[in-house]
Amino acid sequence: MKIIFESCSENEAFARTVVAAYITRLNPTLEELSDVKTAVSEAVTNCIIHGYENKKGDITMECTIHNNDISIIVEDYGKGIADIEKAMEPLYTTRPEWERSGMGFAFMEAFMDKLKVDSSPGKGTRVFMEKTIGVCEGQE
C-alpha cells in the first residue's frame, strides 16, 4: 500500500487512520494499534514540521504486511537531517519555540520493534519502522 499526501497537519490523523485500517487483518490488540498509530503520527508530524517547515510538500507513506510484520516507510523530500544521531536523542529538539518535546523518535523507537532513519540534507528524510503484531505469548 502506498499513498502520497500533502504536508498539512490535517493529514496526521488521516495517515494514522489509514495505517490502522490497513493492519486490521493482523488482528492487533488495542495496545498494538495505538503503538502503530502513535509512531505514524510522530513520523508524519516530523515531515510536516521539520522536513517541510510547515510549507507545502509531498509525503509518501508505504506499508507492507509480511506474515505478522507490518513495515512502514514515511518519506519527505524536504530539508533533511544533518546529524541523525543527535536528532534521535530523547528530548533533543531544533524547535523548542514551537514547544516540540523532542520525543518523536523516542516514541517511534519505544512503540515499534525496529526504526531506521536515512536522510541527506537538502534532499529529504526516510523513516523505516517495523513491528510484529499479535504473536506475543499469553496474549488475550
Added chain:
Amino acid sequence: MLKENMAGFHYELYKNCLVIYITQDLDHHAVLSLRERSDRLIEAGDVKHVIFDFKDTGFMDSSGIGLLMGRYKKVMFIGGRACVTNVGSAVDRIFKISGLYKIIEKYDTPEDAIKALEVKYEDYI
C-alpha cells in the same frame, strides 16, 4: 462560570482552575488551536491551575506532551499546578514513557482534581 466550546475543545473555568476537556485526538494539528485558546484564557483570567481532561479522547502523541509541558511552565511561574484526569490506558502509557507524571498530577475526575487543588489552596491562605 465560564463555559465555551472552541474548535472541538470544551473549556470551563472553575474559580481559579481552568478545565480543558480534550474531545479529539491530541496531535500536532489539535495542539495548534488548543495552545492559542488556552493561553489566552490563562493570561486573561485569574487562572492559577490547569486541568486537562481526557475522558473523550484515546489518542495523544509527543505534540501533546509539548502542549502539557508548555502550559505547566506557564502556571508554575505563578505557583499553579497542572493535572490530568480520566486518563485512558493508551494516553497513560505516553505519560509514563515520557516521564510527565513527575511534573503533572493525575486524578480520576476533574472534580477530584479541583478538590485536591482547593485543599492545598486553602492551606496556603
